[in-house]
Amino acid sequence: MTATVEHLDRGALDKDAIAAMIARDIPDGSYVNLGIGQPTLVADHLAAGSGVVLHTENGMLGMGPAAVGDQVDPDLTNAGKIPVTELPGAAYFHHADSFAMMRGGHLDVCVLGAFQVSQHGDLANWHTGAADAIPAVGGAMDLAIGAKDVLVMMTLFAKDGTPKLVPSCTYPLTGVACVSRVYTDVALFDVGPSGVVVLETWGTSFDDLAARLDVELRRAGD
Amino acid sequence: MSRVTIHDDADAAVACVSDGSTILIGGFGMAGMPVTLIDALIRQGATDLTVVSNNAGNGDTGLAALLAAGRVRTMVCSFPRQKDSWVFDGLYRDQKIELEVVPQGNLAERMRAAGAGIGAFYCPTAVGTPLAEGKETRTIDGRDYVLELPIRGDVALIGAHRSDRMGNLVYRKTARNFGPVMATAASTTIAEVAEVVDTGTLDPESVVTPSIYVDHVLDLSAAKEAVA
Numbered sequence: 001m002t003a004t005v006e007h008l009d010r011g012a013l014d015k016d017a018i019a020a021m022i023a024r025d026i027p028d029g030s031y032v033n034l035g036i037g038q039p040t041l042v043a044d045h046l047a048a049g050s051g052v053v054l055h056t057e058n059g060m061l062g063m064g065p066a067a068v069g070d071q072v073d074p075d076l077t078n079a080g081k082i083p084v085t086e087l088p089g090a091a092y093f094h095h096a097d098s099f100a101m102m103r104g105g106h107l108d109v110c111v112l113g114a115f116q117v118s119q120h121g122d123l124a125n126w127h128t129g130a131a132d133a134i135p136a137v138g139g140a141m142d143l144a145i146g147a148k149d150v151l152v153m154m155t156l157f158a159k160d161g162t163p164k165l166v167p168s169c170t171y172p173l174t175g176v177a178c179v180s181r182v183y184t185d186v187a188l189f190d191v192g193p194s195g196v197v198v199l200e201t202w203g204t205s206f207d208d209l210a211a212r213l214d215v216e217l218r219r220a221g222d
Numbered sequence: 223m224s225r226v227t228i229h230d231d232a233d234a235a236v237a238c239v240s241d242g243s244t245i246l247i248g249g250f251g252m253a254g255m256p257v258t259l260i261d262a263l264i265r266q267g268a269t270d271l272t273v274v275s276n277n278a279g280n281g282d283t284g285l286a287a288l289l290a291a292g293r294v295r296t297m298v299c300s301f302p303r304q305k306d307s308w309v310f311d312g313l314y315r316d317q318k319i320e321l322e323v324v325p326q327g328n329l330a331e332r333m334r335a336a337g338a339g340i341g342a343f344y345c346p347t348a349v350g351t352p353l354a355e356g357k358e359t360r361t362i363d364g365r366d367y368v369l370e371l372p373i374r375g376d377v378a379l380i381g382a383h384r385s386d387r388m389g390n391l392v393y394r395k396t397a398r399n400f401g402p403v404m405a406t407a408a409s410t411t412i413a414e415v416a417e418v419v420d421t422g423t424l425d426p427e428s429v430v431t432p433s434i435y436v437d438h439v440l441d442l443s444a445a446k447e448a449v450a
Contacts, residue, residue, distance in 0.1 A: 075397040081251035094402040099327030136303035142327030176350035
């Protein structure tokens with residue numbers, strides 16, 4: 001992309017539109033883990049024949065859509081404990097193998113939600129740090145450092161308007177410098193060692209974002 | 223003479239568990255959770271337990287019932303907080319249970335290490351996060367790693383699909399999850415299975431947990447007949 005594309009003629013993206021954009025960017029034939037919650041929507045937007053193989057950390061490659069009716073089998077669930085189906089070519093394996101796939105660098109892409117992402121790609125998505133919160137990390141830390149490409153799907157601003165793309169995370173970290181791209185409702189960002197590049201915006205401009213965020217933004221191609 | 227003991231009585235299968243034990247309990251949510259063995263463990267009465275399991279109980283059955291019975295001092299898990307984890311949540315908020323949160327892959331790999339005789343391993347998971355605080359770190363070929371120690375169990379309670387009479391196990395779909403790893407990491411492994419088949423009828427190529435790791439098998443189909 002040679003310049004930041006500003007879509008000022010339309011509003012912010014809804015979660016399905018964000019999921020569709022992520023699905024568009026996942027290379028055909030990739031092995032992909034979709035995090036619990038909104039990232040699971042990405043599966044609905046993968047093109048037929050893309051050859052993308054979904055990994056679920058509770059021990060399966062080749063995960064199919066959510067199970068309905070007679071398909072529901074208590075022995076076949078995804079990482080969110082939701083009954084799912086298996087596709088031709090599916091494989092089952094135990095938990096140590098499942099996480100070795102991540103840490104060993106075999107998994108191409110994971111898509112995770114986030115509380116905060118820093119300008120250098122640090123991720124915070126497991127714990128708010130609140131005194132009464134019960135910490136629960138699941139597989140997030142393993143995914144964050146294991147997948148070759150870690151994509152984040154989130155709204156850019158919290159409900160109270162606070163930016164979630166920040167100079168450095170104030171919530172406890174999940175992983176350091178692990179996120180490569182952040183898909184939000186109003187903009188698409190690359191993050192990394194050289195900072196934040198705005199690739200595309202929806203219903204807002206580069207200059208508006210630069211005014212609302214505490215991080216230094218660069219235009220694509222600069 | 224096979225070393226494994228096949229049981230049709232769940233109470234006999236868990237008779238060996240002592241107070242203060244570390245118990246590895248299989249399952250991811252309810253998939254693969256050995257509910258019949260856990261119910262028997264509650265009747266058996268062992269207490270002051272450390273339980274290692276991915277979650278900290280769902281609803282009011284299985285592991286949640288063991289927690290509710292007040293038998294667990296420490297819970298080691300990756301993901302205690304779920305929408306149906308009210309039993310654990312209450313105990314934790316009342317400070318009646320200790321919690322060690324372990325990233326899910328480290329939970330599996332630390333048990334794998336115990337079962338494989340590995341003294342410790344360096345792992346990139348959790349580097350730079352609160353879960354690495356106080357742990358030794360080391361840079362190898364330019365990448366940072368955290369030293370992780372094995373998790374060994376006195377007893378593993380796991381669910382599998384079938385066993386033969388020697389204790390070779392096969393699993394079903396994602397109910398496999400932690401079972402094969404936990405079976406290797408405990409001094410005594412107790413599996414509950416939907417059915418026990420004759421030795422020689424499982425395809426040796428498809429055995430997931432070889433019998434060497436298995437000590438007791440509860441045959442749920444026989445247990446059902448015994449009750450009926």
